[in-house]
Amino acid sequence: MTLLRIDHLNVSLPVAGRYLPVLVDVNLALEAGQILGVAGESGSGKTMTGLSVLQLLPPGARREGAITLEGRNLLELSPRQMREVRGRDVAMVFQDPMSSLHPMLQIGRQLTDHLIKHRKVSRAVARARAVELLEQVRLPSPERTLKAYPHQLSGGMRQRVAIAIALACEPKVLIADEPTTALDVTVQAGILALLDTLRRETGVGILVITHDLGVLSSIADDLAVFYAGRVIEHASASDVFRRPTHPYTSALLAALPHVAGADGGLALRPMRGSPPGIGEWPTGCAFAPRCEHAVDECQTGVPGLDEVAAGHDVACFVAASGYSAERVVS
CATH class of the missing domain: 3.40.50.300 (P-loop containing nucleotide triphosphate hydrolases)
Incomplete structure (x- = not known):
């Protein structure tokens, strides 16, 4: 149980x-x-x-x-x-x-x-x-x-x-x-x-x-990423860190300080904008105003938390269409 x-x-x-x-x-x-x-x-x-x-x-x-x-x-x-x-x-x-x-x-x-x-x-x-x-x-x-x-x-x-x-x-x-x-x-x-x-x-x-x-x-062991009161990505921690699928999760990881590799590694990228406060959630996907990958559907619809891979759930219209941003956190 x-x-x-x-x-x-x-x-x-x-x-x-x-x-x-x-x-x-x-x-x-x-x-x-x-x-x-x-x-x-x-x-x-x-x-x-x-x-x-x-x-x-x-x-x-x-x-x-x-x-x-x-x-x-x-x-x-x-x-x-x-x-x-x-x-x-x-x-x-x-x-x-x-x-x-x-x-x-x-x-x-x-x-x-x-x-x-x-x-x-x-x-x-x-x-x-x-x-x-x-x-x-x-x-x-x-x-x-x-x-x-x-x-x-x-x-x-x-x-x-x-x-x-x-x-x-x-x-x-x-x-x-x-x-x-x-x-x-x-x-x-x-x-x-x-x-x-x-x-x-x-x-x-x-x-x-x-x-x-x-x-x-x-x-x-497992990781649940929250945004505006919702779980927007949920999977094993290893999957989330190596294969972040929601653009928000990817942006969080990109903003982490890290040791660059011999070739310069991945550049630290600050996330644009700020999270909405209570009562300020926009229509549609709450992350859409900050998302570089948002499409028209993101402005009007609220994505459900769906399984995009075995044991990996994501609430994102773009992810459902095949978006992925691999990143390894060392």
């Missing part, structure tokens, strides 16, 4: 007296021990998808579809039932650990309170487990870290603490929202290696949300 499945998820938010869509017909599946990458520019719906799983949407949000965890539809649970799911079955590492960690509480308190609530253990047992968790996320001197406050730790250490808190109750699903933002390259590599190790050692299914496709190139 699939661990986590999102089926035909639609979410709209109240804006200036009307409801505007932010997610449209999103379909994703996550298996145990798998890393599913969710990529796209800011405002594409990545984080909203993660928040939908945990039912942490803004007040007044409307949603349709189903989000099932081992066959249990989370959208049908009461607020009390969802409080039992959050942290225990599904946990989230939020984008900025400095704001998600309580600045006035020691790390030990933040780890043990979480365990005591969900596992109903004594404080001594919770503290012992907290030490184990800090060791698991490769933090040196766990006892010293437990006594520290968030501001006394580096950005990389705070991110590891946030991951430790998320893993405290051994969740089945871990949602990591921009887990490497604002970290230097060396620390980024350490965090990504940690996530890869955790999924192999514990079998946790991990949803990694990021705007940086390069972050996913080394750890993601």
